[in-house]
Amino acid sequence: MDIAAEKKRLRALALGRRAAMGEAGRAAASRAAASHALAAAGAVQGRAVALFAPFRDEIDTAPLADALREAGAILALPVIIARDQPLLFRRWDQDTPLVPTGAFRIPEPGPEAPEIIPELLLVPLAAFDRRGFRIGYGAGFYDRTLALLRAQRPVRAIGFAFACQEVDQVPVETHDEPVDMMVTDIEAWAVGPRA
Template sequence: MPIDPPPPGDRASLAQEKARLRGEALARRAGMGDAARAAASAAAAQRVPAILGPVSGAAVALFAPFRDEIDTAPLAALLWEAGATVALPVIVGRDTPLLFRRWRPGDLLEPVGAYRIPTPSPEAPECRPDTLIVPLAAFDRRGHRIGYGAGHYDRTLAHLRARGPVRAFGYAFACQEVSSVPAEPHDEPVDGMVTEADHLLFGG
């Protein structure tokens, strides 16, 4: 069901609430410590096959972890072993959907942009993913997520979903869960969520 646009005065309140929830969830994530994050990343990867099902021949987009995000390297290893094509996102422009390029075992990733996010080489082939593993700052159990404020994944999911079936699953630590994310019309929900503690499907 479409979400009605909030009145202009409410938009500022929603932005403030999202900023508060984002800050609190990221503080909890930072407080985990390196050893706990590594263990949780490995545990979360083991939960993904149950929610994805068979992936042989499918294209799955991951993300290269930034700062203290959940590490996707253990998941990439599982996907390659299962016969999936793995891709990583490339930021094309501020208001442009993400592009995805194939990432093969052994491929070197190049730090790109102001945040030096590891990115496939421009020579890596482009790839349209069947499934996206989506980063986030905070999430709830209705399928809503809070990103980092740039809107890259909302634009990307809207673009891909307008052109055919695609699945999207949030991927984060359990400590990033919040009771309720305030949703706006432009927010694209995820179809499921995977953490080290649980895996959830939304929307039936």
């Protein structure tokens, strides 16, 4: 099997389903997923939690950000340093100005925001399977970041997406880092231990 071609096919399939939800459907599903994610995260008081700024029609993290702040979490957002580097995370307080950055103009905190090493990461994705493997958007940022963080200390990664983005099986390459848990608008579940 040509893994790259199969990932491309599955990515297009899942993203097509996501787009077909429509704006109102995505908004309602994002609120439902936030409720599941808050329960799955457990006690977050004083813990560093990394979210992501949604891109195009990704699941909206704003409802979850509000709930996490209310629960006392310290929030962070990813910052792209360079194409082949892991992400770094900067603190994201409610009044932190976000600057659209990079080719895709994804909002991120500026260099004045302190760097944070998260204990819990909400990971964006295009497609996922029940084993916790995900297909991102092709640049490998989260695979590199998770590999680095996991080599340094325990960290929990939660895939955060709409249920319609699930596929039967994601083809796996050696560099692919699975998530520890998946949260959708329908349910949350822990995945098996990594091999």
